[in-house]
Amino acid sequence: MNDWVSINGAITPASEGRIPIYDRGFLYGDSVFETLRTYSGRPHALNQHLKRLRLSASRIAMELEVTDDELRRSIDQLLETRPDQESYLRIIITRGDGEFGLAPDLASNQRVVILARPLQEHPESFWSDGIHAVSLQEKLRWRGKRIAKTGNYLNNLLALDAARRAGAHEALRFDADDHLTEGSTSNVFVVRQGVLHTPDLAAGVLPGITRQLILECAQRLDIEVREQAIPRDMLEDADEIMISSSIRELVAVVTLDGQRVGEGRPGPVCRQLHGNYREYCIEHT
């Protein structure tokens, strides 16, 4: 067992971590979180993740009490428990606990929980073979919706469940107007005639840290990029589709709803971008 947790700065094995039953994160999902990984033992893109944590908090009217420096110190201390191994890190801040009730002002003392676990590395075949996806329309999703990464992840969980029940790895989600949004826990890219398309942030998608870094890789590689609304039919004759996330980096989707995407294997744009992204992460973390 090599999972460790820091709760308000106190580090214990994760199995011994204790959260009060009245913590609002448990009662209502009243929390924000970030998921990231290490490269060479150091947290990747930590500044960007801390910035997005604050953005998520502001979108649920929660002003974070902890400073970035305090979070950085806790993460460093936590990582000292796991030298020489790559880690999966989750930072969770709940609104805390207090008198029982729904009103947010009943809570005081936000709770800072940071979890460090061994990173479950995917085999290289994950990237060389690609993954299978299904499409999923969400009628209650619309353009312009402001997304926060909060403890309410039920829709994401249900999207992943739909994918797994269909024997796939990921669900590509569409809004009420049948425009592409994102995966269950990933952003999506579509390649057509050498141009890299991805839903713009106004599509109501999480501003993925990997998404942004992939767009920067594309710029370095002189790949034309368009951030725009993507109707479903743009995926039907796509040459390549791929998903991005901090843990999976960039992975090709080789079938969608059982139909081959392009040649049915990871395409040249995905391979080029992924290679460039890996190099960037190793050099800049």
Ligand SMILES: Cc1ncc(COP(=O)(O)O)c(C=O)c1O
């Ligand atoms: C809904 C959603 N979209 C996109 C992403 C990808 O974000 P990132 O690249 O910052 O990991 C995630 C990651 O968990 C997510 O949950």
